[in-house]
Amino acid sequence: MQKLHLLSATLGLLAVASFPAEPADDIKPPTGYRHWFHVNTMIGDKGSPLFADLGGMHNVYVKSVGEAALKKGGPYPNKTMFATDLHEFTISDDSYVEGARKALAVMVKDSKKYASTGGWGFQLWAGGDPKKPQVTDAAEQCFACHQPKKDQDYVYSTYIP
């Protein structure tokens, strides 16, 4: 079941890679996010509901404009950007070890421009490749899962001191 999900997700990525979709908007992949504030890391393994689409090690960063809001639990000012650097992982001697990048995903705040999706724009690039955006319908592909986190301004990550 998981394998079928993974396979279909992989084929989906391949199809999009061959016939690039137009991005939903003009969000560009950020650079330098590994120097941003490291918010937390989470691993979605095979049994996780995230696994089919977003399985792997999620390294989450926030641009400095949003750092104070993160520490308060939101709401976030415009221009806040979260980046999730999604990596493969391997398990060896019961250690979970980071592997190659699978994707780069971002949320960027613009309360007017993205009013229909909680004030956030979303994009995900397969392999982190600017030519491989995967989000064509942010409301369905992204915001639907973020909506339950309304009291944290739609952000799953919380500040861990």
Added chain:
Amino acid sequence: MQKLHLLSATLGLLAVASFPAEPADDIKPPTGYRHWFHVNTMIGDKGSPLFADLGGMHNVYVKSVGEAALKKGGPYPNKTMFATDLHEFTISDDSYVEGARKALAVMVKDSKKYASTGGWGFQLWAGGDPKKPQVTDAAEQCFACHQPKKDQDYVYSTYIP
């Protein structure tokens, strides 16, 4: 067996917390390391050989002076500092989620001062508390395990693009 190890490690920390040992040298816990370059994250779970002493989620950062060397695989210039922010983790729906800080560990390079331990000074503070250094014999407590990584200048972490 693992529980006994964990228990003895915990008691060890408590004993040291009650009767603080003198630190092996003058290494002070750094601040701001979550803004340093995030090198990688690794989780050592119950079956890992690291578990008794260093089980948990290891978020590893490097100060900018060592970043270029990291990308080459070493050797590292003096004043390079690696910080490992060691956190608890919980498992929920097959996701591994970061929890509270357990410890902060560092390696700092000074090829003369620390010549007997590969040029690196080591320290670990329980709970990240500057008053709770745990390393009194870096050769035995730290360097013994780092020695096999001589070809990477004794650093386990590698650069993952």
